[in-house]
Amino acid sequence: MSLRIYNSLTRQKEEFKPLKGNEVTMYVCGPTVYDLSHIGHARSAVVFDVVYRYLKYMGYNVKYTRNYTDIDDKIINRANKDGVPWNEISERYIKAFDEDMKALGVAIPTECPKATETIEKMLEVIQTLIDKGFAYVLDGDVYYSVRKFEGYGKLSGKNIEELEAGARVEVDERKEDPLDFALWKSSKPGEPSWPSPWGEGRPGWHIECSAMSQKFLGETIDIHGGGKDLIFPHHENEIAQSEAATGKQPFVRYWLHNGFVNIEKEKMSKSLGNILTIKDALKNYSSEAIRLFLLSSHYRSPIDYSQESLRSAEAELDRFYETIERMERGWPDVVRGAVNTEKKQNYIQPYINAMDDDFNTAAVKGFIFERVNEANRLMDNAGKWGIDDEFQKMLPRIRTGFKEMAGILGVFNRTAQEYFQERRARSPIPADEIEKLIAQRAEARKNRDFKKGDKIRKKLEENGILLEDTPKGTIWRVKIG
RNA sequence: GGCGGCGUACCCAAGUGGCUAAGGGAGCAGUCUGCAAAACUGCGAUGCAGCGGUUCAAAUCCGCUCGCCGCCUCCA
Incomplete structure (x- = not known):
């Protein structure tokens, strides 16, 4: 078996093979830093963290870039509302995001560029698009001409005519076509701006990811991830920009999109007032419980954040760590016994098969608890009749398997002492x-x-x-x- | 209206052609215990939204129906 990944572009699972030998390039859309991050951001970050960890586990040399969108209308609006400079807002929420990621045990990507640090590359890509006839300048704005790009809509399964018909956006009359989107926006007085060949302005949203992925990972990347909602228009536009600018297809070889988090069966939204920030979630539940909850369903399915599901995750952690504690307290020498590499490989194969099947973390969790049960049964018997060969053989294997998977999932990775200490602290x-x-x-x-x-x-x-x-x-x- | 997805036990959830349909939570009963707790054992879907079809064989493939959801506008 080998890793198979569901590719949003082809809508099927495909065998994963990196473009260049042992090297994997991966880009994930990071947050727009205008407010605290919510549990949905946490899901995306945790899911792709596991993808990153697993690829490394498989022996790939992974270059992983996750950006911060630190210039955007929402940031400017927030700054105006708070009466502070725009970069104070972005810096504040980058810091908050970093704290949240640390709390959730999310590994730091290879590169975490800010959009504003990559303006030069954006200007370069925009200029190329103009030169190649894919973009046009209008009073200091630059627009991408969607109709010029053959294949627009291939990721989201949309066709231009229907988009045109159903366009709900207020139409800017100056644009050549209502579907065209901004690559560069001229700035109004008082707004943050950068110099460009077309005048002072700031980048559009979509161009930053095309520029950053190209700058840090190259013209064709292996994996691009993000929430399902980014498929259209964001990722569709990225494809249009990148493939038009480089002339190379595909821009991305495997598109991965994670499902949404609902709150008590309702969509999270500002209007419902049910946005759950990561910080609020951490007040009620441990980061490990939150992480386990996020990995308890397949990453593409929608999940429901509810008191019941989080308590269930906590109960699972209790069960797991009580078993670990029992193992290490009762039979420390046996548990730490050596496991030979070949046997280990054999033993963890079910876990690996599950991960290979489009990162099926939920199945991995199921297998872990089958082993938890087995370990407890063995220990019950050992307590009654003493230890036998089976016990000597299996206990170290079970423990080793847990450790391997803990490293990939980022849960079940503490000592029982650490776990119960934290529980007691509450x-x-x-x-x-x-x-x-x-x-x-x-x-x-x-x-x-x-x-x-x-x-x-x-x-x-x-x-x-x-x-x-x-x-x-x-x-x-x-x-x- | 267009595109996509989902519907597995009381709840969550894996399984997408072939062993008795994983696992967790909740529940009930038993073992253990002074009693508990934890752990273990047993019980719990004769059936995978419904109806048809393909097949030696379907939760899994196809069709229809019902229900739910997402995207099409900033959104993880």
């Missing part, structure tokens, strides 16, 4: 107070005063603390929800 009652009550309960139990002991346990449970009596003493954890 305790509604101070830890020392809990410890004190546990000691009191132990004393009562020693005196066979179970009534008193149970009362303490019940009181703690009412406050969200669960007790577990183990052979090695009583441990506590924070209840989910």
Whole structure:
């Protein structure tokens, strides 16, 4: 088996083969930094983070670029509203985005260029488009002439005539065709601007990605990702710009698009007022739970952010880490036993097959929990009858498999101690107070005063603390929800 | 109106031609426990929206119907 990826352009799964040997070039549309990032941005970032990690895991040398759109109407509007310079807005939200990414454990791409740092390349591409007759200048604006590009609509499955008929955009009468889009916008007084051959102005939205991908990754790139909503017009326009400018097809060999995040069954939108920022989500749930939730369905499907689904993710993490803790506490030497490479490869094959099938992280999660069950069963038996060959053999393999996948998914990758420490940090009652009550309960139990002991346990449970009596003493954890 | 997608148990979700339809959450019962918790075991879809068709064989392919959603405008 080898990696197969669903390509939005051809609408089918295709075997993945990089253009150049072992090197993979990948570009993902980053955020427009005019406000805090929301859970939808988180999904896109996490999904492509896993793609990036998996490609590296497979041994590819991956060059991954994710941009910041730091100049745009929305940023200017926000700056005017707040009464601050435009770049204060973009810098503020780039910082916020970086914090969010760090919190979610998203690896830093090879390059994170800002649009405003790539103006020169944009001017170059625009000039080429003008020279080749794909763009025209109008009073300091430059427009792309959509009809000149044969194949416009191939990604989104649209045809020009229908677009024309259904055009809902207010038509700028000066444009040669209502479908034409801006490559360069002349600036009004007081607006941020850069010098250009056509006068002071700023770039249109679509041109930046064509310019940045070309600058950092070359004229043809292997993978281009983004949310499904970017297919039209953004990615369609990128194709038109890039392929027209370079004369090379395809601009992108594999187009990947992730599905949306709904909130309690509703689309996230400003008008509904249900935008969930990453920071707000992190107030209620751990980053690992959020990440696991995001990877629990296939990346192309829509998913629903709800209290129930996030609690479910937390319950899964609890189950996973309790198993890990049990393994490492009970049989540390066995768990750390060596696994020979050939056996390991064999053993993790189901995981690899799932990832190879268009990054099926949900199936990977399913397989992990099959192994969690197996590990617990083995440990139950070992506890009863002692360890046998099967136990010696399987436990290290299971643990190794978890570690391999944890590195790719970016979840299940902590130690049990770290995990439970964080869970305990969310305790509604101070830890020392809990410890004190546990000691009191132990004393009562020693005196066979179970009534008193149970009362303490019940009181703690009412406050969200669960007790577990183990052979090695009583441990506590924070209840989910 | 055009384009695309989805509908699998109480909830989430994998499976897209062929073993008893993964896994998680919730629930019930049992083992363990002073009692619990955790863990384990068992129960839970005779069926994959409905109806037809193709096939030796379909949740999986084809057609129709119903329901839901996304894009077509800035949007991850």
